[in-house]
Amino acid sequence: MENDQQETKTMLLTITTTHSPATDLGYLLYKHPDRVQSFELNFGQAHVFYPEAKPERCTAALLLDINPVGLVRGRGMSTFALEPYVNDRPYVASSFMSVAISQVYGTALSGICKTRPELAQTAIPLEAKFTALPCRGGEAMLRKLFEPLGYAVTIECYLLDETFPAWGESTYYTVTLCHTIRLTDLLSHLYVLIPVLDDEKHYYVGSDEVEKLLRHGEGWLASHPAKELITARYLKHQHSLKREALARLVEDSPRIDEESDEHDAEEAKIEERVSLHQQRLGAVLSVLKNSGAQRVLDLGCGEGRLLSMLLQEPQFTSILGIDVSIHALEIASEKLRLDRLPPKQRERIQIAQGSLMYRDARLKGFDAAAVVEVIEHLDPPRLAAFERVLFEFAHPTMAVITTPNAEYNVMWESLPAGRFRHRDHRFEWTRAEFQTWASGIAERFGYQVRFLPIGPEDLQVGSPSQMAIFDIVATENV
Numbered sequence: 493m494e495n496d497q498q499e500t501k502t503m504l505l506t507i508t509t510t511h512s513p514a515t516d517l518g519y520l521l522y523k524h525p526d527r528v529q530s531f532e533l534n535f536g537q538a539h540v541f542y543p544e545a546k547p548e549r550c551t552a553a554l555l556l557d558i559n560p561v562g563l564v565r566g567r568g569m570s571t572f573a574l575e576p577y578v579n580d581r582p583y584v585a586s587s588f589m590s591v592a593i594s595q596v597y598g599t600a601l602s603g604i605c606k607t608r609p610e611l612a613q614t615a616i617p618l619e620a621k622f623t624a625l626p627c628r629g630g631e632a633m634l635r636k637l638f639e640p641l642g643y644a645v646t647i648e649c650y651l652l653d654e655t656f657p658a659w660g661e662s663t664y665y666t667v668t669l670c671h672t673i674r675l676t677d678l679l680s681h682l683y684v685l686i687p688v689l690d691d692e693k694h695y696y697v698g699s700d701e702v703e704k705l706l707r708h709g710e711g712w713l714a715s716h717p718a719k720e721l722i723t724a725r726y727l728k729h730q731h732s733l734k735r736e737a738l739a740r741l742v743e744d745s746p747r748i749d750e751e752s753d754e755h756d757a758e759e760a761k762i763e764e765r766v767s768l769h770q771q772r773l774g775a776v777l778s779v780l781k782n783s784g785a786q787r788v789l790d791l792g793c794g795e796g797r798l799l800s801m802l803l804q805e806p807q808f809t810s811i812l813g814i815d816v817s818i819h820a821l822e823i824a825s826e827k828l829r830l831d832r833l834p835p836k837q838r839e840r841i842q843i844a845q846g847s848l849m850y851r852d853a854r855l856k857g858f859d860a861a862a863v864v865e866v867i868e869h870l871d872p873p874r875l876a877a878f879e880r881v882l883f884e885f886a887h888p889t890m891a892v893i894t895t896p897n898a899e900y901n902v903m904w905e906s907l908p909a910g911r912f913r914h915r916d917h918r919f920e921w922t923r924a925e926f927q928t929w930a931s932g933i934a935e936r937f938g939y940q941v942r943f944l945p946i947g948p949e950d951l952q953v954g955s956p957s958q959m960a961i962f963d964i965v966a967t968e969n970v
């Protein structure tokens with residue numbers, strides 16, 4: 493330990509892009525390519541500089557100077573903060589690198605870039621290179637952690653024992669990770685996996701570490717084949733924390749339909765899980781019930797959540813769910829136990845595959861149609877086709893359409909600015925945009941429309957979801 497405290501260690505992470513213009517990396521990282529910037533961290537200093545900054549290739553270097561002497565002397569840290577360092581292994585370079593990533597590249601880590609918002613959300617060619625990265629488990633471990641995430645991994649191995657006796661007998665590697673990926677994802681992977689590689693953390697691991705792991709593991713950890721190992725190592729083998737993290741991960745893990753289910757889970761998480769969706773379905777159900785409708789359509793019914801609520805209401809004598817995804821319909825069929833319903837119930841409900849882009853005779857003759865969180869999945873140029881399919885050809889007496897209110901997105905801290913709630917969303921509208929669109933429809937197809945908010949309403953930005961209710965205008969009044 494004494495030895496450790498006398499050493500000053502450095503650790504280097506470079507991030508390179510060949511995305512053109514490559515110097516945009518400076519915007520993404522919020523660090524100007526022409527300057528060297530230094531940051532005081534509680535374990536030493538971090539320096540950011542650009543060894544190369546050309547339009548075709550740009551590299552940002554993050555160099556850590558870890559100063560264990562400063563650490564132990566406190567340098568402005570409270571004794572409380574010090575305690576874990578002293579009681580635990582004195583320092584471990586790799587988890588300091590994670591801390592540095594979150595403190596020096598924090599905005600990029602969270603996917604925010606005010607000046608280049610689209611670029612922050614775009615997969616670009618990136619290369620991350622570590623010099624002297626400690627890794628327990630060697631090459632195999634490096635590959636096991638990074639390859640499932642799509643990285644091409646290059647490893648040079650060397651032992652540093654003589655140079656750094658304090659670091660014991662561990663093996664150190666120079667590791668290069670290449671991938672076409674969003675910078676925020678690269679940084680999240682590094683943030684979580686670097687300390688996992690080292691299998692030690694320099695601070696006490698408490699339950700807030702579970703939150704950090706889940707936050708930075710969002711969207712990839714649940715489906716990572718080594719998620720158990722990652723979770724155990726990240727949480728320093730504290731079994732209760734590991735169990736908690738894994739239990740919560742399962743909620744987000746892909747069920748059967750890899751892609752879309754994963755994204756649904758993400759959206760549900762952003763929308764504070766089931767509650768908003770339940771409110772939305774409840775609102776739609778009550779509007780449908782109030783309308784007196786008996787024959788109802790659920791267009792883009794997905795896994796049948798609304799269908800099962802409709803089925804419980806005897807008022808609805810004929811229910812038809814339509815979705816383009818066979819897989820979603822299979823789940824719906826299972827959830828609704830269609831093959832086990834008593835015949836009287838079974839007669840009331842049908843589900844069928846169909847696209848809302850095509851005129852469909854099966855949709856005719858219904859009193860009401862619900863289109864819940866579907867339009868934002870349609871390409872804007874094709875919305876006009878959907879409008880005709882529903883309002884001109886199917887022509888129900890009334891229709892309810894819900895869609896996210898984009899203005900509300902600022903209320904969710906976990907949702908970076910400019911990003912949609914679900915990766916498959918083609919757009920998210922403000923209240924004014926939705927109302928303009930819906931009013932145009934009402935006018936063109938002979939309906940009247942009113943709007944209702946769904947979810948808690950904020951004075952400035954409105955409610956998280958919005959609903960338009962269309963009622964057909966009796967022909968003689970048109």
Ligand code: SAH
Nearest residue numbers: 792793794815816817847848864865866869
């Ligand atoms: N209404 C459901 C599902 C919403 S998710 C609910 O609220 O739980 C959006 C659904 O729209 C998905 O199930 C997707 O398969 C479906 N969808 C997307 N494009 C479609 C299209 N062109 N035609 C029919 N369904 C479509």
